[in-house]
Amino acid sequence: MEKIHVSASGSYDILIEDGILEKTGAYLKDIIKGRKAVLVTDDIVDGLYSGKVSKSLEEAGFQVLKFVIPNGEASKNAGNFIKLLEYAAENKVSRADVMVALGGGVVGDLTGFAAASFLRGIAFVQLPTTLLAAVDSSVGGKTAIDLVAGKNLVGAFYQPKLVLCDITTFNTLPEEIFADGMAEVIKYGAIVDKELWDWLKEPLGHDEIEKIVARCVSIKRDVVEKDEFDTGLRQILNFGHTIGHSIETLSNYTISHGKAVAIGMSLASAISVQNGFCKDALLVDEMNGMLTRHKLPINTEFDAVSLIEPIRSDKKGDGAGVNLILLEKIGQYIIKKVSFDDICDMLSKVIKERV
Ligand code: NAD
Ligand code: GLY
Numbered sequence: 001m002e003k004i005h006v007s008a009s010g011s012y013d014i015l016i017e018d019g020i021l022e023k024t025g026a027y028l029k030d031i032i033k034g035r036k037a038v039l040v041t042d043d044i045v046d047g048l049y050s051g052k053v054s055k056s057l058e059e060a061g062f063q064v065l066k067f068v069i070p071n072g073e074a075s076k077n078a079g080n081f082i083k084l085l086e087y088a089a090e091n092k093v094s095r096a097d098v099m100v101a102l103g104g105g106v107v108g109d110l111t112g113f114a115a116a117s118f119l120r121g122i123a124f125v126q127l128p129t130t131l132l133a134a135v136d137s138s139v140g141g142k143t144a145i146d147l148v149a150g151k152n153l154v155g156a157f158y159q160p161k162l163v164l165c166d167i168t169t170f171n172t173l174p175e176e177i178f179a180d181g182m183a184e185v186i187k188y189g190a191i192v193d194k195e196l197w198d199w200l201k202e203p204l205g206h207d208e209i210e211k212i213v214a215r216c217v218s219i220k221r222d223v224v225e226k227d228e229f230d231t232g233l234r235q236i237l238n239f240g241h242t243i244g245h246s247i248e249t250l251s252n253y254t255i256s257h258g259k260a261v262a263i264g265m266s267l268a269s270a271i272s273v274q275n276g277f278c279k280d281a282l283l284v285d286e287m288n289g290m291l292t293r294h295k296l297p298i299n300t301e302f303d304a305v306s307l308i309e310p311i312r313s314d315k316k317g318d319g320a321g322v323n324l325i326l327l328e329k330i331g332q333y334i335i336k337k338v339s340f341d342d343i344c345d346m347l348s349k350v351i352k353e354r355v
Contacts, residue, residue, distance in 0.1 A: 002214040006139065006221045008157030008228045014139060014217050018211060020166045021127060024053050024100070025060025031161055032123055034096030037062040038088055040111040041102040042071035048172055053102055053127065065091050068109070073146070073253050076106045078154075081145050084114045084262075098123045098161070104177075105128035105137035105257070109155070112143030116158035123161045129169040131181025131209075132258055135216035136237075138163050145161050150249060150313065157229055167210055177297065180258025181217060183240070188216045191239045191286065194331030200290060205274040207272070234335045235316065239325040240265030243347070245342040246310040250302050260297035270350035272326040275336050286330060304348035312340055 004015040038056050043052055046068050050108075054064045067087050069075040088099070101111035101124060108126050115124035126138035132232065144155025159301055170178060183201075188195030196215050199208065220237065227233040244264030247255055255263075269287040272278040288298045300307070321339040328334045338346070 004214065004217050004221055006159070006224065008159050008224055009139060009140070009157070010161070012160055012162050014163040014165065014232050016165045016167065016214055016217070018166060019163045021049060022052050023058040024127065025058070025062060025162060026049055026089070027162060027164060028057065028098060028125065030064065032096070032098045034094055034098065034105065036091065036093050036097040037064050038091075038093055038097070038099045039064050039066045039102060040069070040099060040107055042069050042075065042107055043353070044071045045103040048069065049102060049169060051130060053100070065093070069110070070217070071106070072104055074147050075243050076110050076144070078145055078147070078318050079091050080110060084110070085118050087307065088114070091120070093118070095122050097117050098125060100125050100127060102127040102129065102135045104128070107135050108133050109142075109144045109152070112141070112158055112160065113145055116143055116156040121158070124158045126163040126164050128163065130173060131170055131178055131213070132184055134165045134167065134213050134285060135181060136220065138165070138303070139217055139220045140153050141228065150310070151245065152163070156237055158194065164240070165213065167206070167213060170209065173179050179295040180256050183258040183262040183265070185216055185235070185298055187239050187261065188219045189328060190265060190330055191325065191333040192219060192234050192331060195249055196288070197330050200294070211278055216248045235323055235335065236325055239333060240268055240313060242311055242316070242324060243267050243307060245314065246307045247300055249304060249310040250306055254307055259297050262291045263298060263300045266291060267300070267347065267350055268324065268326055269322070270353070272328070273344045274350055275346060278354035279329055280329055283327060287295065300351070305343050307347055308344040311343060328354055341348040
């Protein structure tokens with residue numbers, strides 16, 4: 001078992017162990033005073049893992065109140081947020097009770113925000129079942145829903161009470177959803193951890209994946225502990241995301257978060273070399289080789305003029321430009337404040353080079 005402790009505005013453990021979902025109740029009964037558990041999941045994960053989580057919670061004396069949303073990004077919306085709050089209220093869930101998020105980042109983000117808001121905050125626990133949720137969204141306390149105007153525009157920083165990660169759940173993940181998570185794993189290697197990067201060049205079996213998840217979670221923990229509220233260092237986790245979010249938005253979310261981030265990392269690497277921030281011209285091949293190896297895309301059909309529009313409304317921008325996270329080399333990030341016009345020029349050059 002791997003155990004990683006996070007000390008932020010809330011402190012909690014992240015436990016990584018095969019079969020740990022079956023011990024959910026045993027872990028929760030020690031940290032939750034109430035005996036109602038609102039189990040939030042999506043329709044796919046419900047059929048796969050709700051049974052064992054519910055059984056474990058019931059055996060520990062919890063009343064399980066299950067709330068199931070359709071799978072997919074479109075469910076991370078204000079309608080489901082309100083429905084979940086109404087469901088908790090109808091069932092007289094109290095401040096002593098708990099919300100349990102079982103699933104990927106969509107379920108985790110929605111549940112976390114509902115828990116942050118209901119009765120001005122009740123406990124919540126993350127049970128991530130995608131690689132992306134395990135290495136990224138279940139850790140660090142960013143919770144959110146999407147608005148029509150854009151992704152993650154409403155949310156809260158709200159830390160879970162516990163994260164239980166059973167990597168055997170990845171066995172049922174479709175290959176391309178596993179690949180989405182690899183984009184975030186590659187991100188951690190690229191920005192701060194050359195050793196992790198090198199691990200990703202080897203075949204990945206169960207033990208390697210467990211080691212990689214633990215390493216990524218530790219990296220994220222270190223960043224979150226220094227900058228929980230995203231006012232400085234935490235922005236390095238945004239490598240590939242500024243351009244990635246733009247691609248997600250322009251594709252109307254038909255391109256997944258992970259794939260959009262992959263394209264964003266490829267373009268950001270090319271920008272790093274082309275503008276002299278990275279002296280090693282081979283960086284782009286290294287990045288593209290790694291992304292391709294893990295079944296991720298590197299090119300976009302969108303041009304620079306289209307890509308810049310969503311970047312202008314990026315919530316991290318200040319009206320004049322945004323901080324771009326670039327690479328000096330693999331394992332070393334660099335932060336550059338760039339105006340929107342300059343980003344547009346940079347993107348235009350690197351995209352033109354590829355046609
Ligand atoms: P997701 O939650 O939509 O899950 C992807 C698909 O996998 C869904 O269809 C789901 O039903 C299915 N699934 C989940 N677990 C499964 C399993 N074990 N076996 C089979 N199928 C399974 O997507 P995701 O990639 O996990 O998360 C993406 C979301 O996370 C986005 O909304 C993104 O904005 C958010 N995110 C949040 C943070 C954060 O810090 N809060 C960080 C990164 C991403
Ligand atoms: N996923 C980026 C962050 O948590 O800050």
